[in-house]
Amino acid sequence: MKLNLKSLSCYSLGFILFPFIAYSQANQHAVQNKFNSTSSNKVKNEQGLYNQNENDIERKINELLSKMTLQEKIGQLNQHAGADKEAEELIKKGEIGSFLGVSGAENVNKLQELAVKKSRLGIPLIFGEDVIHGYHTTFPIPLAEASSWDPELVKEACGIAAIEAASEGINWTFAPMVDIARDPRWGRIAEGSGEDPFLGSAFASAEVKGFQGENLSDKKSIAACAKHYVAYGAAEAGRDYNTVDISERTLREIYLPPFKAAVDAGVATLMSAFNSLNGVPASANYFTLTKILKDEWGFKGFVVSDYNAIGELVNHEIAANKSEAALKAFTAGVDMDMVGDTIEGDIYHPYLAKLVKEGKVQLEQIDESVRRILRIKYELGLFDHPYVDKSYFEKNMPSQKYRDSIALRLSEESLVLLKNENKILPLKRNIKSIAVIGPLADDHKDPLGPWACAPDSNNVVTVLNGIKNLVSKDTKINFAKGCEINDTDESNFEDAIRIAKQSDVAVLVVGESSDMSGEASSRADIDVPGMQQELVKRIYEAGVPVIVILMNGRPLTINWISQNANAIIESWFLGDQAGNAIANVLFGYYNPSGKLPVTFPRSVGQIPIYYNHLNTGRPPENDNRYTSKYLDLPVTPLYPFGFGLSYTNFSYSDLKIDKNEISDKDSLIVTAKITNSGNTAGDEIVQLYTHDHYADVSPPVKELKGFKRVYLNPGESKLVKFIIKPAMLAFYNIKMKKVIEPGVYDVMVGKNSDDYLTTSFEIKN
């Protein structure tokens, strides 16, 4: 079956693919299937998952494998997109193991019933979907969530997404996206946690735990999938799907750590990426898929290819035809074929059996991949409860109120205050009039962001409505759109200028449409699109104080706005609660605490720009031309990594370490005093960085090694403590061995990657 599902949201798929199939209601209660698991003995496996007794599962897998034909085994490696009559016949023959793009309890149960009751061995299907930042409840996009620096809260949001998705028959999400991205032209920067491997690893781990819960076999848990393995975010020139050429050191220091963190957190699956990596496509890369992931890290789950990535090996020109593509992907370590080829259909399904017969693929290799997939199906409890149990979800679904309140809290924490001249914010609650202007000000769709899964845009609170909900009856709200997001028409400016002049303040909501970031959404120019900046200028020229709310999926180049607007709030795409969160911040009901998980450049010419770069032989000096810099622009970013303001001031003092020297087996306690020296209570995200003075290979100028959120009342001080263990300072030396080198290290504790206190210590042999 050849379907291009990429333009459909996952919500629409269930409706589009199913009307032509007359499905009856499947049995809602778990039925005995032929290989029903009986053990209730739960143990924690090596990767931290609480599962049924491992030996019990392995025994069942062996038993099942011994009964499977080659065609049935290959069926388990085959993921189908959408369902039709042809797919139903394949299910009955045991030749489909998984679906993508099928949801809704009835649709899923119907297909599952065919697999469990009508196929020879009754092996259940696994249903995958892109549950990226919520399912029915839409949370902030991942880049926004990362701005909260609150992995625990994001874990909770993932738990809610999991139960909502599970109630619609989804067993497996293609998330978290853990690609490090240093290039904001790349639209998929929106889907990940930004530029830093330490922060990215913290979110990778939390998201996996959130989706998978305490026990994968719990009905409210779904399997996670760390993607896109690996280095997809390093696409040359920020152009999606483009070539990646990086050193093994950069791969191991920057791009691999979040995947390792996901594996350590027990992630069930990984997705192999589209990009080529140092000349070898990631979906045919034995070094990363088998040597590192399966051998070095001992990953026991399975790898699914990205959509059509196996077929694309022909375009990469490493495979002469589809058969060779199947051979290369499979022997490199891709266990499951997602969609195969959008034109010709499945690839593993038609080609693998032939490759086995020709002796090019060993049966043991097929068994190994099938084993991995069956293991996850057992761990998910699919053999015990293959169907969506509606009554369970009726009883166990968290209340809508609770889901909304987590979404609101996360949205508030995700907002980053970039500028607040003369403390114009928060606005007075009894302000007389406000002009709310901009194409995104009353927009119900775009705040959902890319990859909103099954949203209801009626649930989206717009900024205009959020403000209306908060202000008193006496505050006059004037609204004008001003222009569209991305056009050249100024004809509605006049209306916007007129209402601005009648108001005490103008709140301008500008930015990108949701489809300008996400997959296949690279931009060569990352200015605020269309006429929107011109609109901001004209309102500013009208002499009205200007507050800019940005909605966007990537850092934008906002030099003029940064210099001239009175206040700027980066809101990213916040999902359902966008307007409530933004209004709460505008009026001081929430004191902003978010910090940037990614550097904001001044110009695309500075890209890639990131805080943890290496030094050069000629670090930039103002009065020395022959140093590493630009003639036409400072080297510094517009806003550094970790930056974000508050309505109060936090001052840092008394940075102390408990020892000046340690051995590589000791640890060190770092303390710093943080004081709220302003008048408003609030949270500060305290950041710990280190820097190796001198090493075998050039060390980064600084690296994030810890962070803590502290709440302080006005005048209150707290001592924040971090522990540094030398293992945290290990790096890959010239021989690509991970080592802790003796020597002097700087310790920096501060507000962001550019504003901190420093001390140092030494590791002695």
Ligand code: BGC
């Ligand atoms: C994307 C993946 C996604 C998959 C399934 C691909 O095009 O790159 O991130 O999980 O489609 O929808």
